[in-house]
Amino acid sequence: MSSPVMTKEGKVRDLRSKEEIRAERRKGRTGVYLVLPGLLVLVLFFALPVVVLLAMSLYTRPPGAEIGQFVPALQFSNYATVLGAYWPELMRSFGFALIATTLALIIGYPMAYLVAVRLRERKLLQGILLVLLIAPFFSSFILRTQSWKQILADEGFVAQTLKAVGLLASDGHLTATAFAVVAGLTYNFLPFMVLPIYANLERLDTRLLEAAGDLYASPLTTFRKVTLPLSAPGVFAGTLLTFIPAAGDYVNAALLGNNRNTTMIGQVIDSRFFRVIDYPGAAALSFVLMVSILILVTVYIRKFGTKDLM
Template identity: 85%
Template sequence: MTRKGLSDLRSKEEIKAEKRKGRTGIYLVAPGLLVLLLFFAAPVVVLLAMSLFVKPPGAEIGVFVPGLEFSNYSTVLAAYWPELLRSFGFALIATILALLIGFPMAYLVAVRLREKPLLQGILLVLLIAPFFSSFILRTQAWKQILADEGLIAQSLKFLSILPADGHLTATPIAVVAGLTYNFLPFMVLPIYANLGRLDTRLLEASSDLYASPSTSFFKITLPMTAPGVFAGVLLTFIPAAGDYVNAALLGNNRNTTMIGQVIDSRFFRIIDYPGAAALSFILMLSILILVTVYIRRFGTKELM
């Protein structure tokens, strides 16, 4: 066989191999795509369609028909924009607090206790232990901790930080505290995973070169753990913005109402399915826009 014939045969075999690899990749990805279509894309389409439903004149409560009532969005947005902004504000504060609390925790467990696996394991179990109990029970426990007769409230009153007739429950402070506590592991675990791969020899080298601890942190530790911080911020902010359990149990008043409570109220109590769907879609779209801006501004490639 000539050299040209061998080359053509080799090219055909390579093409066949590439096609087989392509089909294999499709087979591997297909189950995941099917799950996304069934449990994410399809519900979003249904939600969008329901948000445009219209109530026929004289219809009973809870009866709506398909339509293109785009005014549903302007109506609920005009009525509930304070709750939407409050939700993002509470979520942002809780995310910042979780980062300030969680980073030192993750650094202690992952770096400082690297040579003490037993103590490291105990602290990790204590960190993950709250996941073993109900989300509602954990939040209810915070209601007891922040109660007027509790140690925290009594201590603040004794120090004159809190007025004698003041309260911690049913305040934005209580809601933010609950959000921070409940979503703290979502911040700590990604940072811990990144810090676990941190090469401590780099820190030793920076110390040998007379770099201050703060310089080593901002020049070495923080940039190398940027992906963990990035993931932790997303995992904390997104569920916190849509949460309603903390606001319902620790707040439950006009000054602490979050958008999740409004959606719950319009869906189950007022029976306004299009309004609830429109609010849900607005919340989802707002979070998507904020996350996109965050990724473009603070993406891990820029931080590294």
């Protein structure tokens, strides 16, 4: 008599497992349907343009062809040509981006800490400072950069003050210098550094800071051992969000620099594409820039990932 009972229970178990399997499959299909629109956007607006960019970088101009006429080819020498001609601009772009990212971190972390931690109980003042922080996004990127050109002009307050204290020669200039370009990059991308750090510090449990003080930790030790490690994910995200667009930027270099010593790779790509009409060269430089940033970001993630900072 026990055998049929066991058999029935076994059938019940089998039926239940089949129902669970069907439910899991339905959930899986639902997940795929939800992901498909995003995948389609990535394919159409990222993967496909990258493939086109790579193909264009290998085009060649046949002998006797008019300006702007290129044919498909496997002209890998395009990469050697543009790298040999423009590697200083590429290195300068990464150098400017690194300096701007470092300055944005030095300036932005105290700002984020003040708004997120010190002013946590003063909601009105915290909200006002957040609005002031986000307000530049409501104006044009070019207008913000152009305003720095006026701020750093020879007749401006900054230049006149530096000349008065002897930090700038009487015939010196701030515009059309590396200083001006880095200043513009730092200012324009500062919110990209502050906001991720603020979002991370906003979730910080202040009881941990109080506990560190109860254990006789100094404010500096509390910051170094508690606050900084817990805010590491925000710092990590902010540095990436600042460095990546700054490395490919050309507006700041064009408006605040615009000379041989401040030329960035974005300006070169713009010139090769719109002025020289060298589509393969511009595409090769764009692909080199993209791959270089990808390699640098990968190295940064592996070496300074948030797990290592915690």
